[in-house]
Amino acid sequence: MEFVNAVGQSGGLVCLWDPGVFKFSGSIKNYNFLIIKGRVKGCGEELNILNIYAPQGVSAKKDLWDVIESEIGRSSGMWILLGDFNSVRSPDERRNSAFKAPCARNFNAFIHNMGLVECNMTGKQFTCNRDYGKKLSKIDRMLVLQFLDCKDGFEEVVKGAAESLQNSGLADSTLSKKFSFIRNHIKKWRDDMLLKERETEVKALEEIKSLEETLVERELEEEEEWALWENKKVLKEFEQRKNKDLKQRARVRWAIDGDENSKFFHGSINYRKARNSILGLNIEEIGCLNRRLSKRRC
Structure with a gap:
């Protein structure tokens, strides 16, 4: 306390x-x-x-x-x-x-x-x-x-794109073009961010590999231990972002295709059916391959 x-x-x-x-x-x-x-x-x-x-x-x-x-x-x-x-x-x-x-x-x-x-x-x-x-x-x-979800520059990209587009005409047409213009700028910003994150991730992996090789030969100094811990922290944060992104993408796809009579829907059902199926039983040390076997053989 x-x-x-x-x-x-x-x-x-x-x-x-x-x-x-x-x-x-x-x-x-x-x-x-x-x-x-x-x-x-x-x-x-x-x-x-x-x-x-x-x-x-x-x-x-x-x-x-x-x-x-x-x-x-x-x-x-x-x-x-x-x-x-x-x-x-x-x-x-x-x-x-x-x-x-x-x-x-x-x-x-x-x-x-x-x-x-x-x-x-x-x-x-x-x-x-x-x-x-x-x-x-x-x-x-x-x-x-929580700072983990912050993405530097996102708000500036949206504001800059919205303010830079000068268009005249019908209100609904102008709004549609503005949304498209902003979306394209966000995609470009996202690609640049992913490229920078990938470069940082590769650099962190290289430093971790080098420090682990040094660790085999001798004990790490205090600054080297700190560098090893910081690089591992960077990789962990990248992994958390990737998992959140994948989870969100899965939710979006399920919201769009989940209830449709589509390949995605049937694939999800078949996967769940296969995961929940009982492949075999072991009764009194006698193996039963699956539920189709007769009661007499079991």
């Missing part, structure tokens, strides 16, 4: 974890937040957990968002932000209490700029109850951030 002491009757943060699941590597402490850094055992993914207790003032919260944004920018891995943000995002998240538009605007900008995604929380709509239920608000929430 790690904690931040309370000051008087306010503040105070604590984080607890299971060492069998999470390998702790360090922490960052602030009066308004506590960051726990480490890795998830089993998969080795970097995970940062930020437990927050935001201040009351609008400007103080804005300063806190800037500090947190800076801390996230200096770190890698996945992020979970949870706790008392002391801010609401819209007027319907408050009841019988003042809604401060600048505070909500700053908070929403922070979430948008960082690419954070809010997780739905079970339970009641409001998380803070004051004056015996007269004042209600939703100030506790959970936000997540």
